[in-house]
Amino acid sequence: MNQKIILNSIIFILFLSTIHAQNKEKKTNQDFELEVEAEYRYFYNDATFSNQKQHFPSIAFTPEYSVDWNKGYEQFNVTGFFRLDVDDERTHWDIRELYYQKAKKSWELSIGLKKIYWGVAESNHLVDIINQTDAVESFDGEDKLGQPMVQFTYTTNKLGSFDFFYLPYHRKRTFSGAKGRLRFPVFIDKDDLQYESGAEEWRQDLAFRWKHYFGAFDVGLTHFYGNGREPLFTFDQQGNINAFYPVINQTGLDLQITHNAFLWKFESIYRTAKAQDFFAMVVGLEFTFSNIDGNGLDIGLLGEYLYDERDELALNALQNDMFFGSRIAFNDTQDTSILIGGISDLESSSKIFSIEASRRFGSSWTAEIEARIFSSIDANEFILSNFQEDSFLRFSLSKFF
Numbered sequence: 001m002n003q004k005i006i007l008n009s010i011i012f013i014l015f016l017s018t019i020h021a022q023n024k025e026k027k028t029n030q031d032f033e034l035e036v037e038a039e040y041r042y043f044y045n046d047a048t049f050s051n052q053k054q055h056f057p058s059i060a061f062t063p064e065y066s067v068d069w070n071k072g073y074e075q076f077n078v079t080g081f082f083r084l085d086v087d088d089e090r091t092h093w094d095i096r097e098l099y100y101q102k103a104k105k106s107w108e109l110s111i112g113l114k115k116i117y118w119g120v121a122e123s124n125h126l127v128d129i130i131n132q133t134d135a136v137e138s139f140d141g142e143d144k145l146g147q148p149m150v151q152f153t154y155t156t157n158k159l160g161s162f163d164f165f166y167l168p169y170h171r172k173r174t175f176s177g178a179k180g181r182l183r184f185p186v187f188i189d190k191d192d193l194q195y196e197s198g199a200e201e202w203r204q205d206l207a208f209r210w211k212h213y214f215g216a217f218d219v220g221l222t223h224f225y226g227n228g229r230e231p232l233f234t235f236d237q238q239g240n241i242n243a244f245y246p247v248i249n250q251t252g253l254d255l256q257i258t259h260n261a262f263l264w265k266f267e268s269i270y271r272t273a274k275a276q277d278f279f280a281m282v283v284g285l286e287f288t289f290s291n292i293d294g295n296g297l298d299i300g301l302l303g304e305y306l307y308d309e310r311d312e313l314a315l316n317a318l319q320n321d322m323f324f325g326s327r328i329a330f331n332d333t334q335d336t337s338i339l340i341g342g343i344s345d346l347e348s349s350s351k352i353f354s355i356e357a358s359r360r361f362g363s364s365w366t367a368e369i370e371a372r373i374f375s376s377i378d379a380n381e382f383i384l385s386n387f388q389e390d391s392f393l394r395f396s397l398s399k400f401f
Contacts, residue, residue, distance in 0.1 A: 028069040035062040039396040043181050045389040051178050058085035062096075073103045079146075083137070089177030090136040096146045108153040113146035116165075118209065118222060119267055120256040121282040123304045123323035123343060126267045127252035129224050130207060132171040139182060139372055140354075145171050160212025167205035170195075170227040170245065181390045186241050193231050194244045196274065203227050203247070216259055222252040232275055246273040261288050265304070280308040284323070296331030302341070320346045334360045348378035364401070370394040 041056040060083040068075035079096040099112025116130040131144035150166040172190040176183035197203040205226025212219060228248040233241060250271040257264040268281035284304025292299060302325040306318040325341030338357040345351070353373040360366050370393070377388035 027071075028067055029072075030067045031065070033064045034401040035064075035398050036060075036401070037062070037396050037398040039394065041392050041394045043390055043392045045391060047181065048386065048389045049183070049185060052181055052183075053086060053179050056086045056090075056181075058083055058090070060084075075101050077101070087136070087177045087180035089174055089180060092136065092174065094134070094145055096144075098146065106155050108151075108155075110149070110151040110153075113148050114151065115144050115146060116149075116151070117144075118220060118252070118254065120218075120254050120265045121267045121284065121304060122265075122286070122302055122325065123284075123341070124267075124282050124306050124318050126269045126280055126282060127220070127222055127254050129222075129229055129250060129252070130165065130167070132173055132229050134174070136174050136176055136180070147171065160210060163207075163209040163211075165205075165207035165209075167207065167226060168202070170201040170203060170205065172201070172245075173229070173231065181392065182387050184241065184386050188241065188243070192243075195227060196244055196246045197227060201227070216257050218256045218258075220252075220254040222250075222254075224248070224250045224252075228271075228273070232273075246275055248273045261290065262286070263288075276310060278308070278310045280310070282306050286327075288327075298327075298329045298331060300327040300329075301325075302327065306343075318343070322346060336360075345378070345381075348381065349376040350378045350381055350384055351375040352384075364399060366398045366400070368394075368396045368398075370396075 037060040039058045039060065041058075043052075043054045043056075047054070060081065063078075063080045065078045066075060076099075078098050080093070081096050082093040083091060085091045095113050097112070097114050099110050099114045101108060101110045103109075117125075118127045118130070119125045125141065130149070131147045133141045134143040134145050135141070137143040147167060148169045150168075152164045153161060155161040172193060174190050175188040178187050195201065195203070203226060205224070207222070207224040207226070209220060209222045211221075226247065227245050228250075231243045231245050233243045248271050250269055252267070252269045255264075255266040263286040265285065266281070266283050268279070270279050271277065282304055284302065286300050286302045288298055288300040290298050302323070304323040306321045306323060308319045311319065321343050323341060323343045325339065328338040328340075330336040336357075336359040338355070340355050342351060342353045351374075353371075353375065355369070355371045357370075358366060358368045371391075373391045374384065374388050377384045379385055
């Protein structure tokens with residue numbers, strides 16, 4: 001992280017410690033948890049580019065601390081992260097969350113680094129734009145970096161909830177190093193990526209979200225104005241990369257309809273920028289067979305259609321695709337779950353298959369298995385053609401203290 005961010009975080013911690021000391025006569029509740037994860041990733045095909053490895057053992061630490069006082073109306077939360085990996089770029093640390101929150105009647109105020117999630121779809125999270133993706137941590141884009149922010153939430157019974165975000169600092173995305181897999185032909189140093197804005201990472205960004213429910217309908221409407229979280233990439237004939245973070249306006253809509261065992265899901269965005277204006281959407285459904293064997297077994301069937309009109313400017317390969325999957329929850333004491341899925345390109349032969357499974361052991365151990373398989377990748381695929389030999393298996397074992 002930027003040294004100024006580190007310094008500001010330390011000052012922020014000292015400020016909150018002072019607040020906590022001033023409130024020490026009030027009852028406080030504290031909680032600390034540490035997750036230690038041993039991970040092994042195996043890429044079973046020969047590498048596409050030189051220097052890439054096949055075996056990637058690593059270890060990660062995730063400490064979490066929280067304290068609340070004033071009858072729970074004030075709290076302080078910290079979540080850190082550190083991973084040591086064979087890939088130098090995947091060896092990284094981050095402050096996932098470090099924020100003070102105060103609630104009173106119908107409003108909440110949060111100040112610090114925080115993670116915010118928006119959206120309802122399974123295969124692609126279009127409207128989720130507040131946090132930068134931790135691209136070296138996972139392939140699916142669900143791991144996020146902590147975002148400095150001021151968040152104000154106002155909730156009403158009749159009109160729903162309103163979230164306002166002030167985002168004073170932009171964080172760049174990290175890409176795999178020379179030894180790493182799932183990378184481009186040219187190693188991308190995040191420090192080489194520039195900004196369209198003259199203020200660069202210090203551009204002051206704004207975001208808004210309104211969320212409400214109407215019977216079976218849960219709806220969210222969002223708008224973001226600032227430095228985009230996805231860099232724009234272009235390649236010249238020599239394979240050189242030109243990349244920068246554009247200034248964007250993005251309006252998003254997410255909708256979920258619950259009807260008996262059906263969940264109907266919809267996400268869409270419209271983004272404007274100097275380089276290109278575009279529309280993208282995900283529409284799908286999930287049907288769940290509940291308590292099949294009388295012992296809590298749930299099996300959900302998922303199907304989603306993905307559309308994105310960016311074409312070659314997209315940083316993903318989901319322009320005209322179908323996703324099919326199944327979510328299996330055993331609802332047992334070990335919290336065993338399995339998610340199986342596949343994405344098929346409707347205009348080419350490209351396919352991606354995946355499986356994710358997890359199970360607890362005892363009271364403090366969790367094991368996970370993940371597989372990603374790239375199959376029949378079309379040579380014209382702008383992104384996936386670089387990953388066609390990067391199918392992998394991932395095993396992890398976590399201990400919670």
